[in-house]
Amino acid sequence: MPDPPGEPIIRVRGLVNRFGAETVHDGLDLDVFRGEVLGVVGGSGSGKSVLLRTIVGLNRPVAGNVEVFGSNILTMSDDAQREIEKHWGVLFQDGALFSSLTVAQNIEVPLKEYYDMPLRLMDEIAAFKVGIVGLPDGTGEKYPSQLSGGMRKRAGLARALALDPEIVFLDEPTAGLDPIAAGEFDILIRDLRSSLGLTVFMVTHDLDSLFAICDRVAVLVDKKIRVGTLEQMLQDDHPWIHSYFHGPRGRAAVLSKTGQPEKEKMRAAVSV
Amino acid sequence: MASVVAASLVEKEEPGGFVLAAAGEWLVATAAELDRRLRAVQVPSGKRVTLDLTGIDRLDTAGAWLLLRTEHDLTTRGNAVEMRNLRPNFEPLIDQVRAAAIIAPARHPRPAYHTIAGFIARIGEVTLALIARAYSILGFFGVVSTTALRLALHPRRVGMTAIVAQMEQTGVNALPIVGLLTFLIGVVIAYQGADYLRFYGLESYTVQLTAASILRELGVLLTAIIIAGRSGSAFTAQIGTMRVNEEIDAMRTIGLDPVEVLVLPRVYALMLTLPMLTLFANFMGIFGGGLMAWGVLGISIPEFFTHLSTISHWSFWIGMIKSPFFAIIIASIGCYEGFQVAGSAESVGRLTTLSVVEAIFLVIVTDAGFSIFFSSLRI
Numbered sequence: 001m002p003d004p005p006g007e008p009i010i011r012v013r014g015l016v017n018r019f020g021a022e023t024v025h026d027g028l029d030l031d032v033f034r035g036e037v038l039g040v041v042g043g044s045g046s047g048k049s050v051l052l053r054t055i056v057g058l059n060r061p062v063a064g065n066v067e068v069f070g071s072n073i074l075t076m077s078d079d080a081q082r083e084i085e086k087h088w089g090v091l092f093q094d095g096a097l098f099s100s101l102t103v104a105q106n107i108e109v110p111l112k113e114y115y116d117m118p119l120r121l122m123d124e125i126a127a128f129k130v131g132i133v134g135l136p137d138g139t140g141e142k143y144p145s146q147l148s149g150g151m152r153k154r155a156g157l158a159r160a161l162a163l164d165p166e167i168v169f170l171d172e173p174t175a176g177l178d179p180i181a182a183g184e185f186d187i188l189i190r191d192l193r194s195s196l197g198l199t200v201f202m203v204t205h206d207l208d209s210l211f212a213i214c215d216r217v218a219v220l221v222d223k224k225i226r227v228g229t230l231e232q233m234l235q236d237d238h239p240w241i242h243s244y245f246h247g248p249r250g251r252a253a254v255l256s257k258t259g260q261p262e263k264e265k266m267r268a269a270v271s272v
Numbered sequence: 273m274a275s276v277v278a279a280s281l282v283e284k285e286e287p288g289g290f291v292l293a294a295a296g297e298w299l300v301a302t303a304a305e306l307d308r309r310l311r312a313v314q315v316p317s318g319k320r321v322t323l324d325l326t327g328i329d330r331l332d333t334a335g336a337w338l339l340l341r342t343e344h345d346l347t348t349r350g351n352a353v354e355m356r357n358l359r360p361n362f363e364p365l366i367d368q369v370r371a372a373a374i375i376a377p378a379r380h381p382r383p384a385y386h387t388i389a390g391f392i393a394r395i396g397e398v399t400l401a402l403i404a405r406a407y408s409i410l411g412f413f414g415v416v417s418t419t420a421l422r423l424a425l426h427p428r429r430v431g432m433t434a435i436v437a438q439m440e441q442t443g444v445n446a447l448p449i450v451g452l453l454t455f456l457i458g459v460v461i462a463y464q465g466a467d468y469l470r471f472y473g474l475e476s477y478t479v480q481l482t483a484a485s486i487l488r489e490l491g492v493l494l495t496a497i498i499i500a501g502r503s504g505s506a507f508t509a510q511i512g513t514m515r516v517n518e519e520i521d522a523m524r525t526i527g528l529d530p531v532e533v534l535v536l537p538r539v540y541a542l543m544l545t546l547p548m549l550t551l552f553a554n555f556m557g558i559f560g561g562g563l564m565a566w567g568v569l570g571i572s573i574p575e576f577f578t579h580l581s582t583i584s585h586w587s588f589w590i591g592m593i594k595s596p597f598f599a600i601i602i603a604s605i606g607c608y609e610g611f612q613v614a615g616s617a618e619s620v621g622r623l624t625t626l627s628v629v630e631a632i633f634l635v636i637v638t639d640a641g642f643s644i645f646f647s648s649l650r651i
Contacts, residue, residue, distance in 0.1 A: 099618045104378035117304040123377035125303075128337055131372025140378025145616045164300050164332035195364035196333065 007070070009034045009167060009199050010055060015064035017050055024050050026223035028064070034166075037193055037200040038227075039210045042220030043240065048203045051220070052169055055201070056090055057081065068167070086114055088167040089160030093175065095152035097144040103130065103155045104140030110162045129158040134188055150181040154188075161192070170202040174209050186212040207245075207253035219244070278302060279335075280327075281309050289320030290351075292342070295327025298335025306335070310342050317350035326357040336362075336369040412608045416539065419531045434537035435544075442503040442538075443545030447552065449502070450495055454553040457490055458482060458560025466569055475569050479579035482561030487587040491554040493639060496598040499546060500631040504606035507538055508627040511610025512620040520611070530611075539603040546599035547592055554591065586651045594642050598635050605631040 008031035015028040024047035032038050042048050053059040055066055057073050066073045068084055076084070097106050107126040111117055117125075130140045133154040144152055153173060160168050173189065174182035190213045193200055204210065210217055211230065218227045221240050228236070234245050234254070244250055279296035292313065298306065315321055323343060328335075339355070346353045358366065423429055465481040511534055514520050520530050558580070565571040571579070609627035613619050 099616050102378065102381060105380070111300070115300065115304055118307060120377075121303060121307045123380075124341065125300075125334055125337060127377040128333070128369055128372045130378070132333065132368060138378075141381070145618075161333075164334060191368065195368040 007034075008032055008067075009069060010201065011065075011067040011070075012051075012055065013065045013067075015051075015054065015066065016062045017047060017054060017059070018062045023223060025054075025061070025064075028220075028223070028225050030218060030225050030227065032167075032199060032201055034199055035193075035197060036215040037189070037202065037213050038216050038218055039214035040201065040203045040218045040220065040225075041205065041210065041244065046220040047223075048220055049171055051225075052090075052171055052201065052203050056088065056169055082114075086110075086163050087165050088169065089163065089165040090169045091153065091156045091160045091171060091173060093171045094149070095144065095156030097152060097155055097159065099144050102141055102143055103135070103147070103158070106144070106155065106159050107140075107162045110159065114163060125162070126158075129161060130155075132161065132192070133158040134184070150177050150185070153177070153185065157188075161196075164196065165198070167199045167201060170200065170204075172203055172205060174204065174206045179208075182206060182208065183212075189213055207249055211253050279306055281306065281313075283313060289322065290315050291322045291324055293324040293327065294339065295329075297330040298328055298338065299330055299332045300334035303334040303338060306338050310338060313342075315346060315349070315351060319351050321346050321351045321353045323353065323355045324357060325355060325359075325362075328359065328362070331362045331365060333365065333369050336366050337373065340366070340370055340373055409605070409608055412611075413604060415531055416535055416604055416607075419529065420536060420539075423532060423536060429532070430540070431533065431537050434533070435541045438538050438541030439545050441506070442499065442542055443549060446499060446502055446545075446549060450498055450549050450553050451556045453498065454486070454491060454494055454557040455560040457494060458486060458557035458562075459564045461485060461490070461557075462561035462564035463568065466565070476571065476575075476579065478565050478569060479561065479571065479576055480583060482565070483558050483580055483583050484587050486557035486561070487554055487583070487591050489591070489639070491557050492550045492591040492595050492598065493635070495546065495549045495553045496595070496602065496635045497632055499542070499549065499599075500602045500606075500635060501628050503542065504602045504631045505624045505628050507603065507606030508609040508613075508624045509620055511607055512613035512623060513617075515611065515613040516615075516617055516620065535604070535607040538607055539600060542599040542603040543596045546602075547595040550591060550595040554588070584651070590642070590646055590651070594639065597638060597642075601634045601638060602631045605634065 010030070010032035012028060012030040015025045015030075016023070017025040028051070030051075040048050040051065050059060054061050055068065055073070057066075060074070069087065071080060071084065073081070073084070097103070098109065101109070104123065104126040107129050108122045111122050111125060126140055131137075135151060135154050135158070139147070139151065139155070144155065147155060157168075157170075157173070170189070174185050177185060186209050189200060189202070192198055193213075200213075202209070202214065214230070216227055216229055217233050218225050219233065219236075219238075219241050221238055226233075226236065226238070226241065233241060236242065236245075245254075279298050279302040280294070282293040282295075284291045284293065296302070323339065325339070343353050343355060462478050462482045466475050466478045469475045469477055469481065511520070514534075520534075523530050523533060562571075562576050565576060566573070606627050609623040609630070612623050
């Protein structure tokens, strides 16, 4: 599904989400461009996951348009939706692996659903996907309940990558991981992005992830979204954004990235 | 899927050796077809083989895997393999897959018992598991009993609010379903019974038949089975979900005894509500049978009570005596299976099913035991 360069691969316009009396998004606009890693941040309850679920069609908004690969997710036929689903992968918070299947069988589910492949080839594909996400040999035979939280996330990522998608959606990929595992996951995403040419839409709380791998940051504030490079965000004077990036943890993340005091390093943070 | 295969593979024999020219889109969508063709490639061993990748326009990990597998297979068959003219922008992808591709494909889980020996072994395993389970349930009964005894010394610690809440859920809310089902069973027994009794000219005994069978057995048994399905399963699911959420562990660290807080209120509540429900079920069943007798056999209300009064009052008490025992079984099994939940939410579903099956099984076994006991007392 080729787009002209510079065209957004995901385009959200005027999105309104409301649950009961609670308005979560009110006229939200967002563009995601091919090949970028977009980090989506925001306070608890600001609707980060709702935004992700809306884009992948799991949540129907009250108003607004969501276009992925140039076609409207909300009005398309089921067949067109299936065609699009082949080209994205979603990693849910705890992996959302099918608990009655082994890891290898989990990875084979989308292959089986969309392509008529010999079992042997599917097994081979599942095996190297297990390797690509950095899981040890033999993990394919295990059941999700036998894996640690970090391994489940990697296995979930392997399933999300089963069809070699163009976009991957990651819902808090590093939440609940220890700092070492979280750092390794960041590196994994960065490597996969550069070798597979992925576009990554990543909901995260993790400031280190933002600084390590995100090209742009989208901040959900006041039921809308503000998008920009890290440098722009560091200079934004919205109170929530300011305290997010300039609170003790934000400063620590900026410092650790560059080892320099905050002022100079802002420029450096962008080129990361 | 009969998609258009936009990828191709051409085999040529040249003076320098074999050339496999790959072209087009080597993607997951074309992988099945390419896989078939690659497996059909016949290259004698000991040749120079060149994989010419000039024509590859698009490549993903599945395509990269097929190239690498081909390279590997040909090499192990004693050929000298060289990849040529790969576009530089595909190199990171090939490297990524090459680094991952050492892993052997996972074996699929197989049903473990194919052979006769395996089948016999399975019977043995299941039997041992059953014995272990019975032992563990007995242990749980013991824990519940000792906790109940300990609590009897400190009656103030009994959670009255929890008991009343459970009584509402297991008792009041179950009234409609218990009433309707036993009413219908009363109708059915009276109707079927009258048919047979009429053959002997004894249709006026329909009232006795219906009342005796409902009071002694069916009222209490049906109620117990409905409550096992309705409340026993709920106990397992509630406690099981708390296990998954680590709520039980949280209780222990705060110093609350889960058996005291969760199990005893449910057991006490059910011991109180099941007899009451049984009473209600008996009433509704006999009401249904009486209605049938009046409508079909023309037995008047005074006649009905005359027939009813011939039934021994023991018939009523036998049903009522059994109900608190059934309540203990249902509540204990429900709670026990809830505590067996470990790890995933999947086991909540499995154990809920198991809890209902076990509770109904034990209720019926106990009922059979009571029948023998009461018949030896000749009542």
